[in-house]
Amino acid sequence: MGDNQNLYEVAITQIPGIGPQLTRQLVSYCGSPLGVFHAPPGKLQKIPGIGPVAYKNLTQGTKQALLQAEEILKQAEQHEVQLLFYTSPKYPDRLKQIADAPILLYFRGNGNLNQKRIISIVGTRQVSNYGQSVTEKIVADLAPYNVLIVSGLAYGIDIISHRAALQAGLPTIGVMASGPEIMYPAVHRKYAERMLTQGGLLTENTFGTKPDAPRFPARNRIIAGMSDCTIVVEAALKSGTLITADLAHGYDKEVMAVPGNITSAVSEGPNHLIKNHKAAIYTSVQDLIELLNWDLEDETNARKQKSLNFSPNDYTIDELKVLNLLVQTQDEHMDNISWKTQIPVSLLASVLLTLEFKGMIKAMPGKRFGLIR
Structure with a gap:
């Protein structure tokens, strides 16, 4: 599924005449790049911003775009390049906020493009x-x-x-x-x-x-x-x-x-x-x-960190692992919590529920959990 998704993410950038803003519009209406390629012609015509030229390119240029995308994916693998679509968690969040931001970025390296500073x-x-x-x-x-x-x-x-x-x-x-x-x-x-x-x-x-x-x-x-x-x-x-x-x-x-x-x-x-x-x-x-x-940010974080020194007398070892992780990451998906704390998912559900009852964490949509500040 991941590879298939990447194929369509790259392919949508290869369709002539479909710029960044129109791409976002298409993905928003169709749910994903894959959805854009499989949308009925009637639905495409109703999307705001789709004129005759864009409609023609979307209905007649998709096959060529997919072929080009396949070649790009091969080269990306060869050169160890990450392809970051604008919906990717690795895509720079700050950049995503500007209207003319690129839809697709090519990245080589190990840096965090969403580093705090x-x-x-x-x-x-x-x-x-x-x-x-x-x-x-x-x-x-x-x-x-x-x-x-x-x-x-x-x-x-x-x-x-x-x-x-x-x-x-x-x-x-x-x-x-x-x-x-x-x-x-x-x-x-x-x-x-x-x-x-x-x-x-x-x-x-x-x-x-x-x-x-x-x-x-x-x-x-x-x-x-x-x-x-x-x-x-x-x-x-x-x-x-x-x-x-x-x-x-x-x-x-x-x-x-x-x-x-x-x-x-x-x-x-x-x-x-x-x-x-x-x-x-x-x-x-x-x-x-x-x-x-x-300076103010560091001072605030220091105060928060000081207030989040959890006593071993009040929590089990597994509960402390979860709390200390969430101090660092703010919120996490349940699977990531399990992986990062090495607590089996079967046991983690009980740990999370106990911490909820203690008023320390809150359940969020999509099986994510975060600290209650």
């Missing part, structure tokens, strides 16, 4: 010594906060950000403008390969896609959309970096900029963003912490 760092390819040292300091200062660093794998600020993250032990994701198997620029391959075991590589482009110029602005919306804040270090006044900042601003994401020397061309971009109130000023990691309220 994600920061994008972007800037010029023509980086100065100041820009390099500032970027390295930003990443080093973020190390205690377990941040995922996102950038574009390009020359300059991008690769400095990735390299600094690798050195600091932070996961880092490179968002590419090419297909998942094409490394661009090739000179960064050694860093990209390290990132596969400490983050990963992400793209919306299918196999064989060359990194043509128009794909870079499209790539930038992923960088902006999947993070909590985009930090601009150095950039010219007219540059792809400022496009990324504008996109983040348009998505109601936080944007920060590092002020620079007023006589430097690569400082014009960040200084412009600060001057026009499109970015908060970054002078130290404390500015970022306060902007995103990480």
Whole structure:
């Protein structure tokens, strides 16, 4: 079923003229990509947004789309690429919230695209010594906060950000403008390969896609959309970096900029963003912490953790296993609780029921259970 589902998820992205918003509309009305392919023509015609061209493509282009999807699945297996449809739990939740988010992502690596804290760092390819040292300091200062660093794998600020993250032990994701198997620029391959075991590589482009110029602005919306804040270090006044900042601003994401020397061309971009109130000023990691309220968040979590020190006198060993797991994950499916605590399902049902009676957990739809705060 999983493979069959993946086939139709990929295939729907191969139908000409069916963009992200229309795909979501189709899946919403038909229940799944599989449902779209098997929907009666009369039902398709009634779905809002389906005009004559889209209807023709949906009724006549599905066979070719399925053949293309089969080839993509084969290549994904060959190159160890994960195909993340927008309904996948692994798909970046932050990115999913923007209207023009990709329907399908190609991901290589082991990083968590839904990590609690994600920061994008972007800037010029023509980086100065100041820009390099500032970027390295930003990443080093973020190390205690377990941040995922996102950038574009390009020359300059991008690769400095990735390299600094690798050195600091932070996961880092490179968002590419090419297909998942094409490394661009090739000179960064050694860093990209390290990132596969400490983050990963992400793209919306299918196999064989060359990194043509128009794909870079499209790539930038992923960088902006999947993070909590985009930090601009150095950039010219007219540059792809400022496009990324504008996109983040348009998505109601936080944007920060590092002020620079007023006589430097690569400082014009960040200084412009600060001057026009499109970015908060970054002078130290404390500015970022306060902007995103990480200090308050950590304080609240510490209080919660302190209040959730369960006494062994009040609970059995199995009950403590379940409670401590739910402190970490908030809520879990019953099967996952069984697997993670190594409590057999036959025994777990009784443990969960007892904890419900004690007023510690609550049953949720879909056999999920969560702590009562």
